[in-house]
Amino acid sequence: MSKVVSARQALEHIADGATVGILGSGGGVCEPTYLLKQLGEYYKETGAPRDLTLLHANGIGDKDTYGTDALAIEGLVKRDIAGHWAMAPKMAQLALDEKIEAYNLPQGVISQMYGTIASHKPGVITKTGLHTFIDPRLEGGRMNKRTTEDIVRVIELDGEEWLFYPNQKIDVALVRGTTADEHGNITYEEEASRLDGVSLAQAARNSGGIVIAQVKYLAEGGTLDPKDVVIPGIYVDYIVVDKDQKQTCITNYDAALAGNVRSPKSAFEKLPLDAKKVVARRAAKELPMDSVINLGVGMPAGVAAVAAENGYIDRLNFTVEQGAIGGVPVGGIIFGVSYCPDALIDQTLQFNFYDGGGLDAAFLGVAQVDSHGNVNSSKTGRMLSGCGGAINISQNAKKVVFCGTFTAKGLKETVADGKLTIVQEGAIKKFVMDADQITFSGKYALETKQPVLYVTERAVFELTEQGVCLKEIAPGVDLERDILGQMDFRPLIADDLKLMEAALFTE
Numbered sequence: 074m075s076k077v078v079s080a081r082q083a084l085e086h087i088a089d090g091a092t093v094g095i096l097g098s099g100g101g102v103c104e105p106t107y108l109l110k111q112l113g114e115y116y117k118e119t120g121a122p123r124d125l126t127l128l129h130a131n132g133i134g135d136k137d138t139y140g141t142d143a144l145a146i147e148g149l150v151k152r153d154i155a156g157h158w159a160m161a162p163k164m165a166q167l168a169l170d171e172k173i174e175a176y177n178l179p180q181g182v183i184s185q186m187y188g189t190i191a192s193h194k195p196g197v198i199t200k201t202g203l204h205t206f207i208d209p210r211l212e213g214g215r216m217n218k219r220t221t222e223d224i225v226r227v228i229e230l231d232g233e234e235w236l237f238y239p240n241q242k243i244d245v246a247l248v249r250g251t252t253a254d255e256h257g258n259i260t261y262e263e264e265a266s267r268l269d270g271v272s273l274a275q276a277a278r279n280s281g282g283i284v285i286a287q288v289k290y291l292a293e294g295g296t297l298d299p300k301d302v303v304i305p306g307i308y309v310d311y312i313v314v315d316k317d318q319k320q321t322c323i324t325n326y327d328a329a330l331a332g333n334v335r336s337p338k339s340a341f342e343k344l345p346l347d348a349k350k351v352v353a354r355r356a357a358k359e360l361p362m363d364s365v366i367n368l369g370v371g372m373p374a375g376v377a378a379v380a381a382e383n384g385y386i387d388r389l390n391f392t393v394e395q396g397a398i399g400g401v402p403v404g405g406i407i408f409g410v411s412y413c414p415d416a417l418i419d420q421t422l423q424f425n426f427y428d429g430g431g432l433d434a435a436f437l438g439v440a441q442v443d444s445h446g447n448v449n450s451s452k453t454g455r456m457l458s459g460c461g462g463a464i465n466i467s468q469n470a471k472k473v474v475f476c477g478t479f480t481a482k483g484l485k486e487t488v489a490d491g492k493l494t495i496v497q498e499g500a501i502k503k504f505v506m507d508a509d510q511i512t513f514s515g516k517y518a519l520e521t522k523q524p525v526l527y528v529t530e531r532a533v534f535e536l537t538e539q540g541v542c543l544k545e546i547a548p549g550v551d552l553e554r555d556i557l558g559q560m561d562f563r564p565l566i567a568d569d570l571k572l573m574e575a576a577l578f579t580e
Contacts, residue, residue, distance in 0.1 A: 076257045076312045080111040083285045083311040089123045091244035094273050098131040098395050099160040100407030101139045101322035103268045105249040105287035107315035113143040124151040128241055130183035132157030135322040135406050147172055156180035158459040165457045168217050175216035181424030181465035182238050187272035188421055189240055191279045196239040201465050203236055204514035216457060246277035246284045250304060255294040257306030259286055263320055265330040265410035266395045269420040274308035283310040289318040321407045332414045344378050346580050348486045348530035352476050353379045354577045356436055356528045359474050362388045364433035367466050372476045373436035374404030394462035396420045428469050435470035437463055439477040441508045442527050444562035446515025446536040448475055449508035460512050467513045472524045479529040480559055491575030492549030493531055504560040532556050540565050545573045
């Protein structure tokens with residue numbers, strides 16, 4: 074029998090109550106968009122399948138028409154175990170409204186779990202998540218009141234604490250590539266990332282489940298170069314062709330994102346001089362040359378632009394957790410890919426390297442910093458974002474630099490002539506007494522002697538044994554009014570408090 078079928082023919086094999094593992098990353102990267110939309114339509118028409126559990130390492134969607142929002146229908150989904158939530162606001166709303174069970178586990182842990190499922194090991198044992206909201210002694214990764222089952226446990230090995238994440242059985246895997254031959258062998262020539270499609274397919278196969286693959290092109294059996302095959306056909310049960318498949322939600326196909334061409338460095342845009350560029354410039358001073366670095370989503374992406382503008386980007390090895398090594402990470406909705414990468418490896422392998430301390434430095438975003446040095450980047454008020462890869466990255470990097478503006482919502486500032494001018498203060502304070510959720514544990518960082526900095530456009534702080542310490546302030550700001558007066562706690566102030574360099578605030 075041919076493996077090539079219609080979407081409906083493939084989706085008929087998903088039973089009520091099944092656990093569905095989904096490949097993909099934000100912005101439609103490696104996302105089986107057509108399959109997800111067809112599954113949502115199939116449920117609306119037939120009322121089946123019901124009560125699915127979704128499992129996906131990455132946030133999947135573009136905050137609009139892509140991703141798991143196609144499945145955000147009451148009755149279709151019972152539980153969503155996600156590495157990130159912000160890319161699918163409709164699904165997040167179901168969680169906030171207590172309509173589904175909702176978990177957030179570290180992106181790297183879910184990705185590694187595919188391997189433990191495939192190899193029939195009991196689960197993932199790691200220190201990643203200790204003392205954060207993933208720790209069952211805090212929230213256990215549960216994102217609402219409806220979610221009660223513990224799926225993370227604390228265990229002790231040789232006198233040390235670890236977290237144990239038991240395996241989740243996968244009944245169906247929805248994966249994607251560029252081309253499949255008639256035997257199901259899949260290549261990735263137009264993809265901007267490999268992600269963890271192989272691990273996910275193996276996990277479903279060895280769980281007794283099925284693998285449904287979406288591709289753009291169909292080739293004759295035996296015509297694909299075996300060295301180009303990413304997902305072998307022995308893992309794949311059904312192939313669905315979507316001739317309109319896009320590389321990402323904003324690119325039909327960009328050869329530079331797929332690593333198939335090299336673009337001139339002049340193609341990288343220069344950042345305008347504003348508060349965000351000040352943060353990127355100051356953070357960039359913490360870059361160790363000839364090092365391996367991770368840049369988080371949002372403001373930290375500006376660090377690469379600063380390095381390119383100042384001519385030392387060739388001295389740095391930027392990586393992103395989705396598997397890109399080298400090149401320049403892309404910000405915005407398609408974060409997770411890089412222009413002109415040197416290599417694209419499996420996401421699971423990238424996290425193995427990260428967890429073992431392979432990162433020399435990590436630059437990550439921040440929503441809140443509290444008096445204990447904890448950072449929240451996963452949940453504030455009614456906004457449910459999730460941790461993504463931040464916990465794997467921040468806990469295991471040799472040094473971590475958190476980047477963000479000092480306040481939020483309505484903040485207006487001008488940067489010129491070597492100083493910062495605050496035109497309108499932000500309505501939301503980011504430096505709070507206690508964070509709404511602990512995505513990064515200051516206590517754990519101190520235990521592991523990890524250097525931690527918090528860089529903003531008007532102040533730089535450092536985590537010390539005595540507490541959060543103010544080390545630098547921006548020229549043009551008032552210490553009491555613009556810094557201490559906008560914090561819910563009083564930090565330590567360094568005896569040698571310095572002004573941030575005027576060059577950071579100058580064209």
